Amino acid sequence: MTETVSSASSTAVVRGACPHDCPDTCALLTTVENGRAIQVQGNPAHQATDGVLCTKVARYPERTYHPKRLLTPLKRVGPKGSGQFEPVSWDAALHDIAHRLQAIAAHNPEAVVPYSYAGTMGLVQGEGMAARFFNRLGASLLDRTICSSAGAEALTYTLGGKVGMKLAFFAESKLILIWGSNSIGSHLHFWRLAQEAKRQGAKLVCIDPRKTETADKCHVHLAIRPGTDAALALALMHELIVHNWLDPDYIAQHTSGWDALRDRALQWPPARAAQVCGIDALQITDLARDWGTTQPAAIRLNYGMQRVRGGGNAVRAIACLPALTGAWRHRAGGLLLSSSGHFSMHKAALQRPDLLGERRPRTINMSTIGDDLLRPSCPVFGPAIQALVVYNSNPVAVAPESGKVVRGFAREDLFTVVLEHFQTDTADYADYILPATTQLEHWDLHTSYGHTDILLNQAAIAPLGQARTNTDIFRALAVRMGFNEPCFADDDLTLCRTALGDEERFAQLLQNGFVALPLPDAPFAQGGFPTPSGRCEFFSPRLAAMGQDGLPDHIPNYEVPVKTDPFPLAMISPPARHFLNSTFVNVSSLRTIEVEPVLEMHADDALARGISSGDVVKVFNDRGEYHCKADVSRRARPGVVHGLGIWWRKFGLNGTNVNELTSQHLTDIGRAPVFYDCAVQVVRHG
Numbered sequence: 139m140t141e142t143v144s145s146a147s148s149t150a151v152v153r154g155a156c157p158h159d160c161p162d163t164c165a166l167l168t169t170v171e172n173g174r175a176i177q178v179q180g181n182p183a184h185q186a187t188d189g190v191l192c193t194k195v196a197r198y199p200e201r202t203y204h205p206k207r208l209l210t211p212l213k214r215v216g217p218k219g220s221g222q223f224e225p226v227s228w229d230a231a232l233h234d235i236a237h238r239l240q241a242i243a244a245h246n247p248e249a250v251v252p253y254s255y256a257g258t259m260g261l262v263q264g265e266g267m268a269a270r271f272f273n274r275l276g277a278s279l280l281d282r283t284i285c286s287s288a289g290a291e292a293l294t295y296t297l298g299g300k301v302g303m304k305l306a307f308f309a310e311s312k313l314i315l316i317w318g319s320n321s322i323g324s325h326l327h328f329w330r331l332a333q334e335a336k337r338q339g340a341k342l343v344c345i346d347p348r349k350t351e352t353a354d355k356c357h358v359h360l361a362i363r364p365g366t367d368a369a370l371a372l373a374l375m376h377e378l379i380v381h382n383w384l385d386p387d388y389i390a391q392h393t394s395g396w397d398a399l400r401d402r403a404l405q406w407p408p409a410r411a412a413q414v415c416g417i418d419a420l421q422i423t424d425l426a427r428d429w430g431t432t433q434p435a436a437i438r439l440n441y442g443m444q445r446v447r448g449g450g451n452a453v454r455a456i457a458c459l460p461a462l463t464g465a466w467r468h469r470a471g472g473l474l475l476s477s478s479g480h481f482s483m484h485k486a487a488l489q490r491p492d493l494l495g496e497r498r499p500r501t502i503n504m505s506t507i508g509d510d511l512l513r514p515s516c517p518v519f520g521p522a523i524q525a526l527v528v529y530n531s532n533p534v535a536v537a538p539e540s541g542k543v544v545r546g547f548a549r550e551d552l553f554t555v556v557l558e559h560f561q562t563d564t565a566d567y568a569d570y571i572l573p574a575t576t577q578l579e580h581w582d583l584h585t586s587y588g589h590t591d592i593l594l595n596q597a598a599i600a601p602l603g604q605a606r607t608n609t610d611i612f613r614a615l616a617v618r619m620g621f622n623e624p625c626f627a628d629d630d631l632t633l634c635r636t637a638l639g640d641e642e643r644f645a646q647l648l649q650n651g652f653v654a655l656p657l658p659d660a661p662f663a664q665g666g667f668p669t670p671s672g673r674c675e676f677f678s679p680r681l682a683a684m685g686q687d688g689l690p691d692h693i694p695n696y697e698v699p700v701k702t703d704p705f706p707l708a709m710i711s712p713p714a715r716h717f718l719n720s721t722f723v724n725v726s727s728l729r730t731i732e733v734e735p736v737l738e739m740h741a742d743d744a745l746a747r748g749i750s751s752g753d754v755v756k757v758f759n760d761r762g763e764y765h766c767k768a769d770v771s772r773r774a775r776p777g778v779v780h781g782l783g784i785w786w787r788k789f790g791l792n793g794t795n796v797n798e799l800t801s802q803h804l805t806d807i808g809r810a811p812v813f814y815d816c817a818v819q820v821v822r823h824g
């Protein structure tokens with residue numbers, strides 16, 4: 139922190155980190171004047187941030203001082219979901235919550251379920267004191283699958299972990315495949331590097347069903363059908379093989395399962411894949427030639443493409459491509475899906491799984507919370523869920539098949555506590571809403587899944603109103619529950635230090651706000667993948683041992699629309715550019731830009747239904763219906779519609795959002811939701 143004090147006013151600039159679910163994990167500088175944050179900027183000293191923030195977080199003061207910010211604990215006074223609450227003291231709220239949780243836990247603590255995700259990516263305000271609390275209680279564990287687990291596990295079965303090339307070196311690549319990522323909207327700082335590469339003569343290829351803003355600026359766009367990425371990757375391999383665009387030395391020394399993968403790939407000539415993907419075979423052969431003959435060549439893979447039934451296999455197939463051509467030999471070559479596996483933080487010391495003792499609670503998959511809230515007690519499932527404690531998440535808006543999620547949350551016998559900044563769709567169903575601090579009001583420690591730096595977030599301002607940190611709320615609940623282990627007295631700075639486990643680095647973080655991991659420039663130039671074999675595992679013995687196909691393959695979507703079907707259109711739900719999942723939807727200046735919920739559709743599909751831009755449409759399937767405005771758009775390919783999200787249900791034209799239509803099916807690997815594997819019909823409404 140730097141500070142200037144005059145007799146009239148005091149100004150300070152405080153170093154922090156962006157908490158949001160975004161690979162960029164920007165370093166922030168918050169200017170505080172007389173105790174009020176007046177500006178949040180990117181830290182120019184942090185290479186990955188380069189002094190630039192996205193439009194969303196540049197508005198962080200607007201969000202922090204939002205007139206509807208929750209500033210006092212609230213207790214429900216109306217029916218569930220009515221949104222009727224009255225203020226209550228912290229003491230009364232904490233006393234009653236502890237009493238209710240204790241009563242449920244006395245019968246079976248697994249009837250209590252924590253529900254959280256990446257509302258903050260911070261290690262401390264995320265699963266810091268909260269994990270200690272739920273471990274001590276013996277509550278159900280939560281399988282946090284809702285975003286990335288399919289791709290993350292697939293990568294682990296192939297490369298050995300969530301590891302990849304260093305972000306900064308994309309600027310030196312000669313060919314970049316931007317696969318399943320609208321980088322301009324959701325990975326801005328990578329896009330700046332890709333632009334730099336483009337200026338140096340690199341070719342940019344976008345692979346995405348939607349013609350995104352990013353696709354507009356790439357040299358080539360392959361608008362494949364949702365869920366066909368593995369077919370494309372296998373056909374690229376086919377061409378690498380038949381044209382001998384391979385690096386046999388790299389394959390021999392640093393991979394395993396090549397013969398079997400070769401046989402599999404030879405079953406995928408471009409003509410076959412072209413039919414599956416809905417593109418021209420020539421586009422596949424052209425891309426294979428580029429990939430096979432250009433060095434250094436790199437793939438920026440993102441999580442959109444793994445939100446389908448075969449998402450894990452698709453990531454595995456794509457992750458094989460750099461090893462085939464020896465792209466890993468170059469620091470500007472290889473692949474990056476996530477860098478989070480490079481960090482070795484002291485999670486056990488932070489989260490204290492030892493507090494479970496001998497207990498081994500069941501695990502609830504957060505992606506099937508709709509079904510699970512409606513399940514009665516039974517020997518297989520265990521006790522019905524009787525209490526939910528939600529923090530850093532908005533499941534009523536973001537979990538799939540939200541009709542069922544809402545029915546579950548509406549159960550009058552379910553005791554629900556929500557820690558939040560705002561009265562979200564989920565908070566509407568709470569028994570208690572507890573006002574939580576924002577990133578400007580607390581300390582935290584951050585790793586990244588884009589770059590490889592650790593960042594420290596220092597509190598810039600005092601908590602607003604009666605808001606308390608997540609850690610403080612769980613600390614206070616622990617006291618009232620009689621949890622007297624000393625770890626429940628740790629303050630947030632201690633928790634940051636514990637998670638880092640390195641005092642020298644902590645001193646650097648206090649000084650600079652960030653510190654880089656010491657990693658080689660080209661981590662797999664000489665192989666050394668963190669798999670059991672040390673090789674890039676084309677064939678995964680671990681998957682085979684679980685009864686799965688050890689080789690990547692194309693697995694068709696659960697819902698492959700056919701023209702004559704009742705639901706003949708495929709729907710994907712990528713983020714609206716100015717929202718981040720369901721965060722920022724209530725920030726007026728950002729919502730004004732997005733205007734209203736829309737469904738992008740191709741002119742042919744619109745014409746066939748008598749739909750024009752601006753018409754209210756009903757989008758529906760067996761699971762429910764969603765009303766929004768049609769946008770007849772060149773961004774959509776025929777047969778695929780885009781429900782941009784994630785709007786809060788309460789801002790929807792009929793009180794729903796796009797997740798009313800998505801299903802609770804799970805991916806092949808990683809038990810993740812299949813948001814982009816969803817067939818619908820669209821008609822004009824009214």
Ligand code: SF4
Pocket residue numbers: 156157158160161162163164191192193194195196326327718
């Ligand atoms: S959301 Fe992403 S791009 Fe925006 S400030 Fe945060 S980390 Fe940076």
